[in-house]
Amino acid sequence: MKIKKYHRKKGAWLWVIAATLFLAGTLCPPQSHAQLPARFYWKTLSGANAVPLIVESVSGNTNPFDPAHSVSADADIDATLAMMGYAKFFPLFDRASMAAIILPMGRISGDTTVAGVAFSQSAQGFGDPTLEFVINLFGPPAQMNIPDALRYEPGFSVDLLVDFMVPIGEYDDDQALNIGQNRWYGRLGMPIIWQLGSWVPGRRTTLEFLPVVWWFGDNDDYVGQTMETDPLFQLDAHLTRDFTEHLWGSVDGTWYSGGESSINDIPGEKLNDAGLGLTLGYQINDNLSLTVSYKSTINDDAPDDLRMDNFMVSFVYGWHKLIEGSRRLKDE
Structure with a gap:
């Protein structure tokens, strides 16, 4: 009887470790806009599901x-974004993959200038939905079962990321500020995860990079202009580090380059901003995770520099039938 009890306890602890590793990956869903917290593209068990609720306050x-x-040099814009997906x-092909859909919504208000015309406006409603696909190109194979999850270490991992935004969001062609963008756009990127040291919950450290190229179609009706x-x-x-098994933190950096916008063939300014x-991040329970982040531009003294600060809170609910079943083992 003691031997059987010991094996049950040992099995339960294995399930707990597997659940921790699962949550570390599945509670990092994609986001449709440009501000991305660390650990978004960590891998998890195949078959896992995640539902995010992300709220941002941006000015x-x-x-x-x-x-x-x-950038509009004299603009002063405030927005609240919420995203569900x-x-x-x-x-x-034996590689870890993920597909997602994200629907942005929210409100925006402020003052801006387009082609010498000043606007003071507000808008609210649903934005352009995002379709995302990610597949691992270099790194460990897909995690198909609990033993795979227990053995998993990312090492040096490289993915292919494709985002596609569908222009069906709220749009008013008389407004300069809109929730939807009235054009097709998307991005192509390569998320990179570099494991530094041990891969034990509570001691994990990573260096992560996400280089992407955004592409944009034309908006043929932008306040009557193109x-x-x-x-x-x-x-x-991102440089990330576990503080405990449930709490982690990161230092984040972003650089923008290019993206010159032209109104009726009159060129604007290229971005070169950081x-x-x-x-x-905190794991609240076996299914729910909380992430809080703040990011601000730093070289924004000139009128034409990008100026933006962003406070974000996200709750993500994740589940997997194998992990849900593990709870029965922990209760025995």
């Missing part, structure tokens, strides 16, 4: 619903 001299971040993790935007390069970097931020 600056650009429309935060538009990832082109076109669903992510599914699955194997594809807006064209060149591709924008964005690089996010931002710094901090993130804290």
Whole structure:
């Protein structure tokens, strides 16, 4: 009887460890806009599901619903964004993959100038939905079962990321500030995770990079004019560290380059701006995670520099049928 009891306890602890590793990955869903916390592209068990609720408060001299971040020198814009979605993790050609859909919504208000005309406006409603696909190109194979999860270490991992935004959000062609963007746009990127040291919950450290190129179609009815935007390069970097098994933090950096917007062939300014931020993440229970982060631009003294600060809170609910079943083992 003692031997059987010991094996049950040992099995239960294995399930607890597996659940911790699962939550570390599945509670990091995609986000449809440009500000991304650390650990968003950690891998998890195939078959896992995640539902995020992300709320952001943003202010600056650009429309935060538009990832082109076109600057209006005298603009003063405030916005509240909320995003809800669903992510599914699955194997594809033995590689870890994820597909997701995110629906942004919220409100925006402020003062801006377009082609010499000043606007003081507000808007609210639903934004352009995001479809996202991620597949691992280099790194460990997909985690198909609990033993795979227990043995998993990312090492040096490289993914392919494709985002596609569908222009069906709220849009008024008489307004310069809108929730939807009235054009097709998306991004192509390569999330990189570099494991530093041990991969034990409570002691994990990573260096992460996300280089992406944003592309934008034309908006043929931007307050009666045509807006064209060149591709924008964005690089996010994060140094992350576990403080305990349930609490982690990161130092975050962002760099934007390019993305010149033209109104009726009159060119604007190219971005060459950087931002710094901090993130804290906490695992509330076996299914629910909380992330809090703040990021602000740092080289924003000139009128044409990008000026933006962003406070974000996210709650993510994740589940997997194997992990849910593990609770029965812990209770025995």
